[in-house]
Amino acid sequence: MENHTVRVLDAQFITHDVKCFKVEKPEGYNFIPGQATEVSINTTEWNDKPRPFTFTNLKEENYLEFMIKIYKEHNGVTNMLGRINKGDELILHDVWGAIQYKGPGVFIAGGAGITPFISIFRDLFIKKQLAGNKLIYSNKTSEDVIMNEELEGMLKDNFIKLFTREKIMGFTGKRIDRKYLIENITDFSQHFYICGSKEFVKSISGYLIDLGAKTDEVVFEKS
Incomplete structure (x- = not known):
């Protein structure tokens, strides 16, 4: 080494x-x-x-x-x-590292799990190849979002933020679970990229495969 x-x-x-x-x-x-x-x-x-x-x-x-x-x-x-x-x-x-871009798809990140996607998005953005990609980014609160302005600038409406513990009036915490994926993803044959805690990756990859995603189209870091 x-x-x-x-x-x-x-x-x-x-x-x-x-x-x-x-x-x-x-x-x-x-x-x-x-x-x-x-x-x-x-x-x-x-x-x-x-x-x-x-x-x-x-x-x-x-x-x-x-x-x-x-x-x-x-x-x-x-x-x-x-x-x-x-x-x-x-x-x-x-x-x-096994997280590499294979083609347009849905990126799902939890907390600091956004980091491998930042370099990928920056690379695609300067190449004008970011179209067709979507980011679903889960954090405890809005204060935890990493590179919020840059991600919004690159992805526009394809940047979806979820907060599990936002303490503001009228807010209901939302998590990425099986129900959320069914309601917000129409095509489970596309590429999926997942990064976050081990529990986060395990649960979301399991949901996706159960919903029809192909195992070789679900990209995450295998421990």
Whole structure:
């Protein structure tokens, strides 16, 4: 496994608990939109604790970008990443990942599971090939939505947001379940792309296949 030590070029919170990191891009280091790598912090205490994160930038850019949810309540890697700033160093490993674009379809994301789709959407957008794709994005509240304005700008009416715990008057929480999929998807023969927690991916992929989606048309990261 090849390791690359890279310097952080920029680090900013883009939501209340998601931080965006731009880092140096090693020479010859390439990825396909949707892919990921393992990232560790270049300090004695943390350099042997890599965690998987997805690239969110365009592959042609001269830097690499990650959008990482920070769990401040845990004394773990993301908590420490919350303290990482410009000039600090990270360690990147090999590129991997099964989430790759196969053709127009429905993207279904839960929370930080949107990250592999961001690079895919950006790539399709600059190629003018985004037509025919739809995003269904579930979060606890509107404050948790990652890259809301950019996703709205790219996908327009094909960007559907669901909130499970929005605490505003008149709001009823809605989840992506079998009933929701039946009511909102008319064609189960198309491509489906799913990313989120293991439970999220397992339940939604199960619903889709039960409703007629072909197993090889349902794309998700297999653990």
